[in-house]
Each structure stands twice: as C-alpha cells, then as structure tokens.
Amino acid sequence: MRASAIMFMALLYLVAGVPARAAPASPPPPLQAEQLSVQKLPPASAHWVYVFDEAFFNEIDARIHLFDGDSYQRLGQIDAGFAPGVNLSPDGTTTVVATTYFARGSRGTRTDVVEFTDNRTLHVTHEIVLPAKRAETIPSLFNVAYSADGHFVYAAYITPAASFGVLDPEHGTVLGEIDTAGCQLVIPSGPNRVSSLCESGRLLTVTLDAQGHEAGRAMSEPFFDTDRDPVFAQGIRSANGYAFISFLGEVHEVDLSGAQPRFAAPWSLVSPAERGVWRPGGVQVGALQRALGRLYVPMHKGGEGSHKEGGTEIWVFDLGTHRRLARWPVAPLGLAPLVAVQVSQDEAPVLFAASTAADVAVLDARSGRLRHTEKHLGQTPWMLLN
C-alpha cells in the first residue's frame, strides 16, 4: 500500500514536472507609519453588560469589565479596589464604585471612597471620600445606589453597626449619615427614599428632605421569616420596586412607589414536591425582563446551606401568572453552574449569565438559545449590571 503510494507520487511528479520556481514578486508596499491613540467607545448599547469581578484571589484588585453582548468583545475596564459596591446611574451614563484603598497597596492608611466613571469614556471624573465604614460585603445592587432622579447617592455603612451615607454626586460632598440600627443596605425608591432590610424581616424606609437629611422614617410589618426562610439580600428591580427571592424559593414583591412599602402576597418558584429540593442560589439570584414580565432564576438541587451554590438550570417564570414557562439546563450548553443572571430591557432582550467557571454566557432571553460564551471573563464574576 505504502509502496504503491510512493510510486503514484513519483509518477505524478514526472507528469507534472518540477514546479517552476515562483518568479520574484514585487515586494508589497511598506506599512505606513502609525499614530498611537486611545480607542473610543462605540455608542452605548442595551446589550452592554458591566461584569463585576470581585477578583477574590487578589481582592484588592476588583474590577468591572464592560462587555458587548452583540459583538462579544471586551470594550474596557473600570477599576474597583477592594470589596467594592457598584451600581449604574439612572441614565446609565455613570458607573459609581464605592471602594476601599490602602495607601501602600495591600496595607497602610485605609481610605473609603466613592468614584464616578463616565461610561462614555471610562474615565474617573471625580470622587467623594467617605468615613472608613463602608459596607464591605458580597456584591449587591444595594451596597451603593442612586436615587431615581440621580441627585443623591447612598452608600451603605457597616461597622458592624448599620447606617448609610447620603452623598451629593454633583457637588462631590457627603451630606450626612443616617442611623439604621438593625437594618442594612440601601434600597432606593423615588427621588428621596431609602429602604433597608432588617434582621426582624421588616423593611425600614427613611424619607429625606431636599438637603438629604432625614425627614421621616417608617418601619413595616415583617414580610418574611428571617429564621425559617430568609430572602436573599440581592433584590431584583421590578416596575414599582423590587422582588426578593427567599432561600426556599418564595417570591416577595415589594411596591416602593409610595411612602409606605406595599407587599404582594408571596408566591413560590417551586411546587410542593420541589420545595426544599430545588432552590435558588448564587449571588445574583434573579433577573426580570420588565416588558415581557419574565423572571429568570438560577436553580439547583440542594439542601440547607446550599444557597450560594450556582444554578444548574435557569427557570423562567411569568411574573403576572406566576407560571413557570421554561427550564433551561445549563450543562448541555457547556456551562458550569450559574451564580449571576441579568437581562437587557430592550425589545430583543439578551440574558447574561456568569458561571462558577468565570464564563459569561449570552442567551436569547425569549428562547434560551445560547448565542455566545465568553470564557474566563474575569476571575470571579459575581454580579452583572445592565
């Protein structure tokens, strides 16, 4: 067989003749001298996602990766220091980062600061130095947050006594600090209200005056059982407030459009047979496409204490009927369990999902079809903003 193949090649060589040496081609024109420049961002897109990377294995170096869910390109980076809180301004043009720096990198004088980045250039435009009591905790949308009109920024403090700072982002000043003993985090509503989750399962709501000082406060009745079935601190923004998901899969919808919060009757993500077997889990445990009324939740099979395990499936619910519309297993998509989900709010929505393998997937939010997986988008991507 081998001998015949050699004979065939030899014959072919004789018939075809020795290949003529290629005539020397004229050299291509020289490359032109180039100008070094700084890339400009394209116009903002509804399919951009800001990927919060805690960089847990070298935690003083957290960052936010700006990623395009259409071109699948990294567009840039916002630095975020140590155990930061991150959020976007209501108009999406600014990223606010509440973080901590040590004077000599990992040690030295501690400075807590809120930094503002222009999302059109990714330049830090200004900062506000905080008292050294900023909440250093797992990422949520409630560690630092804007008022609905963008005039205030609220920064959660935990020392571990709880309070929050009221900031004026336009003038770069701290307007004051408001004590919230027993209640934590800053859940913004309207132009001048801040709610906090309490150890008692209540919601404390503080109303501010035009100067950012406390004008009044109200404590709700308990709306969940913090001992038997606590809600994740990561709320999901809804049309009039937020939805909070409990460890066992209860959905508590809170309307924050009035001076007092209103609580809808809770409903369940799981059937009685699934309760305690299938659970929501991860860090960012849900996303809501408000126009479609679809809620996306990473779910896994697990027991007590598994509430930080990633979802092996995405469950899709109709927020109006509470009906489960779909279950999307993620292993067939080549994805590790999911710790964070986010969905765009445009008419062709995409669902973003971050996995325990630090991959970020882009899916069609209507069908669940996988459009793209970006491998290793950071070290520990734990929250997605859009």
Place this chain on the structure above:
Amino acid sequence: MRSLDRMFEQSSRLLAQRTSRRSLLGALGQLLSGAALLPLLPLARGGRAAAAAARPDVNNPQSCDYWRYCAIDGFLCACCGGSTTSCPPGTVPSPITWIGTCHNPADDRHYMVSYNDCCGKTSCGHCDCNRNEREKPTYRPSRNNDLNWCLANGDDSNYHCSVSVILGVVPPGS
C-alpha cells in the same frame, strides 16, 4: 443547637440596636471571653469552592471538608502559614466574629465555632472554602459570612484568611 445560635444572634442584635459600636464589640468580647481571643469572620464570596461531595476529608484542616469549617467562607489559614486556631505570621486577628455550630463526627458532638478573620495582608489565595450551614444573609450579621469581618481593624482591614476556633460544646438538646 438552633436555640443557641438564636441566643447569640438575639444578643448581638439587641446590642447592635441599642449600643454604640464600641460597646457592642466590648459586649461581644465578654460573651466570647475564654474562647478565641478575637473572633471574626470572612469576606464576601459566593459560588466558589465548596466541600467535595465524594470522600469528605473531615479530619484534614487543609481540606474544605474539615468538620469545623461547616460555615466558613474564605481562605483556610491552615493553608496560609497559620492553622485552624492561629493567624499566619505578620497578620492581625480581627476583634469581632460570628459563630457557627458544627458537628464533629469523631465524637458525635456539636461545637460552637468562631470564624475569625486574619487581616492586614492581601488575599492568601489558597484553599478557598465556602460552606454555609445555617448561614444567613448580611442583614443578620451575627450569622453572616459575607461580611469582611476585618472591617473593624482600621488600617489592617484587608482580608487574608479565616480560622475556625472551638468555643465549646453545645449542650445536647439545646
């Protein structure tokens, strides 16, 4: 066990609501006196290494399966130059803590465990371990392992690793 957890939780909650931070820390210190000299707990984390399911290594302090790590969240100091009860050289223990309750299969007892953080250096980066038995969200700080419990250490509030110090046996039936 559950009631004991609850007791500590209620104590710290009342203190947090009624006292200043300084007196809160002092009172917690009294509650925990005789135990770990300084308690403290881990930082933010989620969706990372949990105990292996297959052959749990419940007696290895460098394994996330070690029984007393049932609610730890962070890098194991035993892998970072320290031990289950000592911080690595050059780090600073954190003066506040949160308490877990873990079952020791060797003697079938439940133990109260304080999860102190060791602070003042950047992340150890070894033996990341995230277990959450009876752990609750951050708005219940006495039972939460997401907070950087180095936060009260001033300029030494950088998080390095976490230890797991036995405080005592939980009386049966409690």
